[in-house]
Amino acid sequence: MDFDFNITIVGLGLIGGSYAMALKNLRPKNIWAVDIDQEAIDTAQQLGIIDKGYIDPKIPLKNSDIIILCVYPNKMIQFIKENKNYFKKGAILTDTAGIKEKVIKEIEAVLPEDIDFIGGHPMAGREYKGIGFASEDIFKGASYILTPTQRNKAENIVCIEELIKKIGCKNIMKITPKKHDEIVSYTSQLPHIIATSLVNGAKKEDTINFIGGSFKDATRVAHMNTSLWTELLIENKNHILDKIIVFEKEIKKIKEALIEKNQNSLEGLFESAKQKREELI
Amino acid sequence: MDFDFNITIVGLGLIGGSYAMALKNLRPKNIWAVDIDQEAIDTAQQLGIIDKGYIDPKIPLKNSDIIILCVYPNKMIQFIKENKNYFKKGAILTDTAGIKEKVIKEIEAVLPEDIDFIGGHPMAGREYKGIGFASEDIFKGASYILTPTQRNKAENIVCIEELIKKIGCKNIMKITPKKHDEIVSYTSQLPHIIATSLVNGAKKEDTINFIGGSFKDATRVAHMNTSLWTELLIENKNHILDKIIVFEKEIKKIKEALIEKNQNSLEGLFESAKQKREELI
Numbered sequence: 001m002d003f004d005f006n007i008t009i010v011g012l013g014l015i016g017g018s019y020a021m022a023l024k025n026l027r028p029k030n031i032w033a034v035d036i037d038q039e040a041i042d043t044a045q046q047l048g049i050i051d052k053g054y055i056d057p058k059i060p061l062k063n064s065d066i067i068i069l070c071v072y073p074n075k076m077i078q079f080i081k082e083n084k085n086y087f088k089k090g091a092i093l094t095d096t097a098g099i100k101e102k103v104i105k106e107i108e109a110v111l112p113e114d115i116d117f118i119g120g121h122p123m124a125g126r127e128y129k130g131i132g133f134a135s136e137d138i139f140k141g142a143s144y145i146l147t148p149t150q151r152n153k154a155e156n157i158v159c160i161e162e163l164i165k166k167i168g169c170k171n172i173m174k175i176t177p178k179k180h181d182e183i184v185s186y187t188s189q190l191p192h193i194i195a196t197s198l199v200n201g202a203k204k205e206d207t208i209n210f211i212g213g214s215f216k217d218a219t220r221v222a223h224m225n226t227s228l229w230t231e232l233l234i235e236n237k238n239h240i241l242d243k244i245i246v247f248e249k250e251i252k253k254i255k256e257a258l259i260e261k262n263q264n265s266l267e268g269l270f271e272s273a274k275q276k277r278e279e280l281i
Numbered sequence: 282m283d284f285d286f287n288i289t290i291v292g293l294g295l296i297g298g299s300y301a302m303a304l305k306n307l308r309p310k311n312i313w314a315v316d317i318d319q320e321a322i323d324t325a326q327q328l329g330i331i332d333k334g335y336i337d338p339k340i341p342l343k344n345s346d347i348i349i350l351c352v353y354p355n356k357m358i359q360f361i362k363e364n365k366n367y368f369k370k371g372a373i374l375t376d377t378a379g380i381k382e383k384v385i386k387e388i389e390a391v392l393p394e395d396i397d398f399i400g401g402h403p404m405a406g407r408e409y410k411g412i413g414f415a416s417e418d419i420f421k422g423a424s425y426i427l428t429p430t431q432r433n434k435a436e437n438i439v440c441i442e443e444l445i446k447k448i449g450c451k452n453i454m455k456i457t458p459k460k461h462d463e464i465v466s467y468t469s470q471l472p473h474i475i476a477t478s479l480v481n482g483a484k485k486e487d488t489i490n491f492i493g494g495s496f497k498d499a500t501r502v503a504h505m506n507t508s509l510w511t512e513l514l515i516e517n518k519n520h521i522l523d524k525i526i527v528f529e530k531e532i533k534k535i536k537e538a539l540i541e542k543n544q545n546s547l548e549g550l551f552e553s554a555k556q557k558r559e560e561l562i
Contacts, residue, residue, distance in 0.1 A: 123491070124493075145491070179487075182487070183488070186483060187491045187495075191498075191499040193532065196551055197531035197535060199561070200531045200554050202557070202561065204560070206460075206463070206468075207464070209454050210424065210454070210464045211424075212404045212406075213502070215468045215472050217472075218472040219562075221499075224551060226551035229551060230547045237540070243482075247478055250479075251475075251529070254478060254525075258515065258521060259518070261518065263511055263515060267508060269481060273476070273477040273481050274503055276483070277500055277503045277504055
């Protein structure tokens with residue numbers, strides 16, 4: 001199948017690097033990268049996962065059919081504002097950021113009419129950051145959320161969907177940017193808050209030799225890219241604060257069952273969670 | 282090395298079955314089992330992991346040097362009360378229950394003077410129940426908590442420690458029953474409460490296609506033996522209610538940082554959790 005595009009990746013971190021690896025296998029016409037860090041560019045060139053990397057984005061942007069933005073949300077908005085006049089006519093932009101509504105609103109407000117931005121969020125990642133941990137495998141079988149808007153051209157959405165399928169993702173879901181932000185606040189951002197709180201509340205001397213699988217698993221994502229997650233959570237704070245309340249209400253039900261020593265109520269809560277988890281996962 | 286004991290396992294569930302498998306490899310003089318379920322006894326006999334199983338405990342108890350109790354805490358207390366006069370003089374009892382203070386208090390109050398009960402808690406298990414999921418591997422490298430009391434003979438504690446090492450456990454920790462109950466309320470019981478609450482609070486239609494690794498890991502233990510955990514939590518409710526408050530205070534810190542959009546505070550909480558988790562695990 002034809003994959004006759006010039007592609008530029010903006011940001012050679014974990015996700016950008018992984019994207020470059022996965023796309024290089026598809027043999028596009030050219031794959032370029034932009035990064036402010038010459039070392040990341042050198043690494044990517046040495047790995048052979050990009051044809052050429054640039055500090056100055058103007059050169060690759062003017063010839064790129066597809067641009068994949070893999071930088072923090074606010075940096076991405078800034079990048080597009082600064083470079084909006086250098087994109088090739090008809091270019092398709094997509095991103096990988098974990099928040100969508102604000103990002104898309106700000107980008108659509110400044111983007112020239114003939115440039116399309118289609119929001120994307122791979123449900124993939126690792127607890128480490130940087131190109132050194134990049135792997136094309138992170139996309140294999142992963143779910144991928146797209147948040148197209150009325151402004152997007154149908155054929156461009158299809159093009160990005162094809163690209164996502166080719167790098168190995170399954171279950172491509174299309175929802176609104178707002179719905180995206182609401183959903184991930186529960187399924188992804190809240191678990192990070194829980195992991196952090198569970199670790200921070202632990203008395204070190206009481207915990208260190210007594211950790212079982214349940215604590216280990218519940219706190220795995222406390223090892224996160226802290227600056228990225230700080231930005232994601234603050235930008236999505238309204239949804240998150242709502243979802244924390246939902247979670248706290250469930251904790252309260254268990255507390256009440258414990259205080260009342262209400263065995264039926266407690267076992268009912270456990271049974272419903274057990275069954276629901278089997279349905280969900 | 283000599284392992285010249287008659288051993289009886291009481292309760293052929295996941296833990297009892299796994300114990301029988303692990304001990305059979307050590308070639309004790311005899312390994313017997315007691316269960317109220319003839320089917321579990323038949324299974325264990327067919328697997329060759331016990332020499333003989335009994336519904337009536339009197340026969341194996343009178344010849345057993347070591348008795349390993351692998352039933353729910355309240356059933357165990359009842360079992361010991363009913364059978365306290367059938368134990369062999371000098372027999373050593375140990376258990377595997379996830380709560381200790383109440384259990385040991387009630388058992389020591391009724392036990393004949395020449396019988397020793399040494400509380401034990403393997404930090405091992407699986408999210409499934411029953412002998413069908415038993416495996417000697419659950420003990421390999423697992424931590425094991427012992428909660429000896431002033432009543433226990435030193436040589437008996439050593440004997441149980443040896444047995445635990447032989448089945449593959451590492452890190453044998455000796456703490457008081459009370460300290461045990463306090464610690465596991467945070468490191469094990471609270472993660473189960475969190476997993477349950479996170480699943481129960483999820484909107485099914487919003488969650489089903491949008492689950493990433495963080496939600497999956499944080500909720501793994503929502504698939505639990507619900508009747509056992511109900512009993513464990515209700516018996517340990519005072520410690521658990523205290524620990525829920527500790528956890529809720531940590532959640533509150535994150536909430537406040539979000540409300541104030543306080544990037545430094547939020548990133549500080551994430552950084553401290555990230556570092557602390559590396560130290561803990």
